[in-house]
Amino acid sequence: MKNKVLTTTIATGLMAAGVLTTQNPANAKADTVPTGGNTSTNEVATQESDAKTIAQNNVNTAQTNLDKTKADTQSADDSLQQAKANEAAAQKAVDEQANKVSDAQSNVDKAQNNVNTAQNELTTAQENAKNATETNIQAAKDNVATQEQNVVTAQDQSKQANNAVTEQTSKVSDAQQAVDQAKNNTFVAQNNVNEAQKAVDGAKAAMNPANVQATVDAANKAEAQVNKDKQDVAKAQTDLDNAIAADATRQTNIDNAQKTVDTAKSNVDFSTKQAQEMEDQLNKYQGIKDAAQKEVDDLNDKLANVNTITINDVKAYKKAFNDWYTGSKRGGNWTEEDKNFLNDFMSSNTYKGNAADKDIVVDINHLTADQIKELSLFSADLLNQVRNQLGLPKVIVTEGSLKLAKDVTDNYVSDNWDKYDHDVEGISRAAKENGLLTGGNFYEDAIFSSAFSEKSTMDDLKNILFTGIVSMIGGYGDEMLHAAGLLGVNFGDDINTGKEQYFSAGTSMFPIKEDQMWVTKMGHFFNVSKDYINDSAKFSTTEVPGTSTEDLVTQLNTAKAKLSSAIDAFNKAKDANTQAQQILAKNKAELTTAQDNLTKAQNVPVQTETAQKSLTDAQNKLAADTKINEDAQAKQKAALGDETAKQKVLDQANANLATAQKALTDAQAKQKAAENNLSAEKAKLASLQQVANEKTQDVKAAQVALDDAKNKLAALENAPLLVKAAEDKLAAAQKALDPVENVLVSEKAKLSALKQDLTDAQADVATAQKNYDEKLAIQTKAQTDLDNTKKVLQAIYDREALEAQIAAQEKAREEAEKKAAEEKAQAEKNGYHVDGNKVVDENGNQVSNWTVKNGQIIDNKGKVVSGLTINKAGAVVNEAGQQINSKNVVDNLQAKRTQAPVGQSKVAGKTYVSTVVVPEKAEVNTLPQTGEKESKTTLVGAILVGLGSLVGLFGLGRKKEY
Numbered sequence: 001m002k003n004k005v006l007t008t009t010i011a012t013g014l015m016a017a018g019v020l021t022t023q024n025p026a027n028a029k030a031d032t033v034p035t036g037g038n039t040s041t042n043e044v045a046t047q048e049s050d051a052k053t054i055a056q057n058n059v060n061t062a063q064t065n066l067d068k069t070k071a072d073t074q075s076a077d078d079s080l081q082q083a084k085a086n087e088a089a090a091q092k093a094v095d096e097q098a099n100k101v102s103d104a105q106s107n108v109d110k111a112q113n114n115v116n117t118a119q120n121e122l123t124t125a126q127e128n129a130k131n132a133t134e135t136n137i138q139a140a141k142d143n144v145a146t147q148e149q150n151v152v153t154a155q156d157q158s159k160q161a162n163n164a165v166t167e168q169t170s171k172v173s174d175a176q177q178a179v180d181q182a183k184n185n186t187f188v189a190q191n192n193v194n195e196a197q198k199a200v201d202g203a204k205a206a207m208n209p210a211n212v213q214a215t216v217d218a219a220n221k222a223e224a225q226v227n228k229d230k231q232d233v234a235k236a237q238t239d240l241d242n243a244i245a246a247d248a249t250r251q252t253n254i255d256n257a258q259k260t261v262d263t264a265k266s267n268v269d270f271s272t273k274q275a276q277e278m279e280d281q282l283n284k285y286q287g288i289k290d291a292a293q294k295e296v297d298d299l300n301d302k303l304a305n306v307n308t309i310t311i312n313d314v315k316a317y318k319k320a321f322n323d324w325y326t327g328s329k330r331g332g333n334w335t336e337e338d339k340n341f342l343n344d345f346m347s348s349n350t351y352k353g354n355a356a357d358k359d360i361v362v363d364i365n366h367l368t369a370d371q372i373k374e375l376s377l378f379s380a381d382l383l384n385q386v387r388n389q390l391g392l393p394k395v396i397v398t399e400g401s402l403k404l405a406k407d408v409t410d411n412y413v414s415d416n417w418d419k420y421d422h423d424v425e426g427i428s429r430a431a432k433e434n435g436l437l438t439g440g441n442f443y444e445d446a447i448f449s450s451a452f453s454e455k456s457t458m459d460d461l462k463n464i465l466f467t468g469i470v471s472m473i474g475g476y477g478d479e480m481l482h483a484a485g486l487l488g489v490n491f492g493d494d495i496n497t498g499k500e501q502y503f504s505a506g507t508s509m510f511p512i513k514e515d516q517m518w519v520t521k522m523g524h525f526f527n528v529s530k531d532y533i534n535d536s537a538k539f540s541t542t543e544v545p546g547t548s549t550e551d552l553v554t555q556l557n558t559a560k561a562k563l564s565s566a567i568d569a570f571n572k573a574k575d576a577n578t579q580a581q582q583i584l585a586k587n588k589a590e591l592t593t594a595q596d597n598l599t600k601a602q603n604v605p606v607q608t609e610t611a612q613k614s615l616t617d618a619q620n621k622l623a624a625d626t627k628i629n630e631d632a633q634a635k636q637k638a639a640l641g642d643e644t645a646k647q648k649v650l651d652q653a654n655a656n657l658a659t660a661q662k663a664l665t666d667a668q669a670k671q672k673a674a675e676n677n678l679s680a681e682k683a684k685l686a687s688l689q690q691v692a693n694e695k696t697q698d699v700k701a702a703q704v705a706l707d708d709a710k711n712k713l714a715a716l717e718n719a720p721l722l723v724k725a726a727e728d729k730l731a732a733a734q735k736a737l738d739p740v741e742n743v744l745v746s747e748k749a750k751l752s753a754l755k756q757d758l759t760d761a762q763a764d765v766a767t768a769q770k771n772y773d774e775k776l777a778i779q780t781k782a783q784t785d786l787d788n789t790k791k792v793l794q795a796i797y798d799r800e801a802l803e804a805q806i807a808a809q810e811k812a813r814e815e816a817e818k819k820a821a822e823e824k825a826q827a828e829k830n831g832y833h834v835d836g837n838k839v840v841d842e843n844g845n846q847v848s849n850w851t852v853k854n855g856q857i858i859d860n861k862g863k864v865v866s867g868l869t870i871n872k873a874g875a876v877v878n879e880a881g882q883q884i885n886s887k888n889v890v891d892n893l894q895a896k897r898t899q900a901p902v903g904q905s906k907v908a909g910k911t912y913v914s915t916v917v918v919p920e921k922a923e924v925n926t927l928p929q930t931g932e933k934e935s936k937t938t939l940v941g942a943i944l945v946g947l948g949s950l951v952g953l954f955g956l957g958r959k960k961e962y
Helices: 002-021 041-131 134-206 209-304 314-325 336-348 369-390 399-414 424-433 458-474 479-487 549-603 608-640 643-717 719-830 886-894 934-953
Strands: 395-397 444-451 501-509 519-528 833-835 838-840 846-853 856-858 903-907 910-914
Touching: 041 643, 041 719, 134 209, 134 608, 134 643, 209 549, 209 608, 209 643, 209 719, 314 336, 314 369, 314 479, 336 458, 369 395, 369 399, 369 458, 369 479, 369 501, 395 399, 399 424, 399 501, 399 519, 444 458, 444 479, 458 479, 458 501, 458 519, 479 519, 549 719, 608 643, 643 719, 719 833
Parallel strands: 395 501
Antiparallel strands: 444 519, 501 519, 833 838, 838 846, 846 856, 903 910
């Protein structure tokens, strides 16, 4: 409402300013101007003055309005920027909280999956336990035996298939050798054709008597080569026999090594799976044992660090309390003994934290219901220890007191509380909502604690609350008011009057400020007396039970029993895992050795193929060389024989060529057949390899079936142990699920609250934006009004300036005219001057032969008279700027016409030199006349030039600048 009123006031002021700025300044005071007759100068001036005053007042008013609207706009902009900053902060908080919710959901999902997995394992284990009869166990053993036989059968079939592949591989190799041999035979046949052709050519040549000796030499050489080839064939045959024997041994070694490798691989595969299962089982029992150990450790830690508050001397404490609290004047009976006792009390009671609480991170401003409950029961236990020692009734934690704690601390947070005092309004609101007496702080005692980190753990909060109770119970001075509140003692009463109360505790934290080095955290204690409950329907007195030390001991004993069982199961799993790992290591070592032996056997080179090729090559060479020798011997015989014999050799050579050509054709056909056979053998090999691969898969499937049978047998034989492990795992998983679900609920609640904060912040931005836009529109209007008033005022100033300028120009013009008239009069009085287009002297007589044209003096020949000019006053002046007159001219005309000597004169340190020519005859007062001879006119010009020089000679002055 306040902002609305301010806006209306500003708008009204602007409207008034707008009325003023729309007035014509000339009419602004129209009511003071007479309606008839002429307006006097004073009246006009008054009107103008009033108009300017009004315009200036309008400007001032508009400026004031603009300044105010600018301030309002700036304030609105500040509010808008702050709202936007709040929105950004709220958005950031929502985004961050959304991430936390996502993480929490992920943790819940993971924990739920663990529960589901554990439940499935338990169901399976229970089913196995149910089925773990002697009959089923024996059936499982029989199944294992059957599957083991299936594995052996599959391995045998796989071996047979692989042997078939090996055999077919050998056939493919043989077919390949046949192809290679056929190709070689074709090559040899082609060479035989070539050699036969050469023989034909040789036989023809042998018929020439000149070639006889060469033929004889060739025959001898061919015979020697045949003998050597026979020796090479015999050696190659021996090498082939040896190679066949060596390759047979090699293949036997490879087969044996491969069998060993296959067996070793099977052993490794089985033992690897067994070892992994044992390791998984070990890890499972390790987790169960660790969880049980942590539970025992946490309980031991809690029991070892149970916080207590001890009053060493109850009588001394009561005296100290009453000395300060019950006197007519607070502290009137206070003694140093009282102070010393309380100091000793506080120093002897210190907080003890435990590891479990230190691991629980909490949001101090948004504690969950369980966290408020835990802190309240912790604080109530401490307070009841004190009350028990003092003989006072206990405090009771109830459902209503816990709700009060949450409502009050929520109000501290929502009120952005940052004062070292009680939020009485927030306490009263919560009291009203919970059906309690309102009107003041009747319930809360609070402690303030500074820290350098806003992060808090459950241990931090318990430490604050412990310190709060000790310092309030044992702090002298005004702290006794807190002690009375905690002990249920009414104002001014004896300590023994303390009464039973409903109790709870909570925490909150001051808002974090920029550049603040520390944060302030609060611990809140709430005591509700029964007579302060107005509406019992709104405040539940149902007691919330706590965990006693005896309860912790019972929990510890149960946890120790679970730990013992878990350790026993873990040790058994550990032994089984150790055996499985040892077996796996042994089988892996045997596999490595077997693979090394197989590699060594395979690396032994195959010799038969090379030896066979060497024998074949030697045999082919022998055959070819034998043919060459036969041809050579025949050629020799022919060469030594008669022509008939030679012709016979030639005929035989031609016959041999035809035979060789036929042999080449046969070899090419055999090569084609060998290649076709090789393709067929390769196709058969591929088919056998497919079968071998299938058999290998059958071995793996049989092994899987065997492993499954063994696992089922183990599950039946170990059913009780596995059920117990599954139950423990499920319990642990369920226990782990509860806190993460609580965290998820808490994080979702925080997210919901933050989303509402974001919605509120967005609404604030919209409101602030609207307010800013309105203020900016008002400012724009005010600026326009100011601009308009300034224009009106400036128009008045411009008019005044223009009138002043015109007046000044008029005055200057009048003065210039006056001065020009004076100078003209003076010029007419002093000497030669211009009158129209004539030159007249100081007596008004016209000078002959001179006229004025275009501002210059012209002689009767139309030439400009040199040395003379006309100044502004119309005076005829020489080069020195001095006006000439009749006397100047007459004095010079009276001088004799002679050449005067050079005259010198020093003026101001400078020497001026001039030569003066004077006329020989001259008449007194004779001036040039119109119509005189040229010589006389020229003489006057010379005189005037000389006159100018004399003026310069005597230093009569400088030329005046106009």
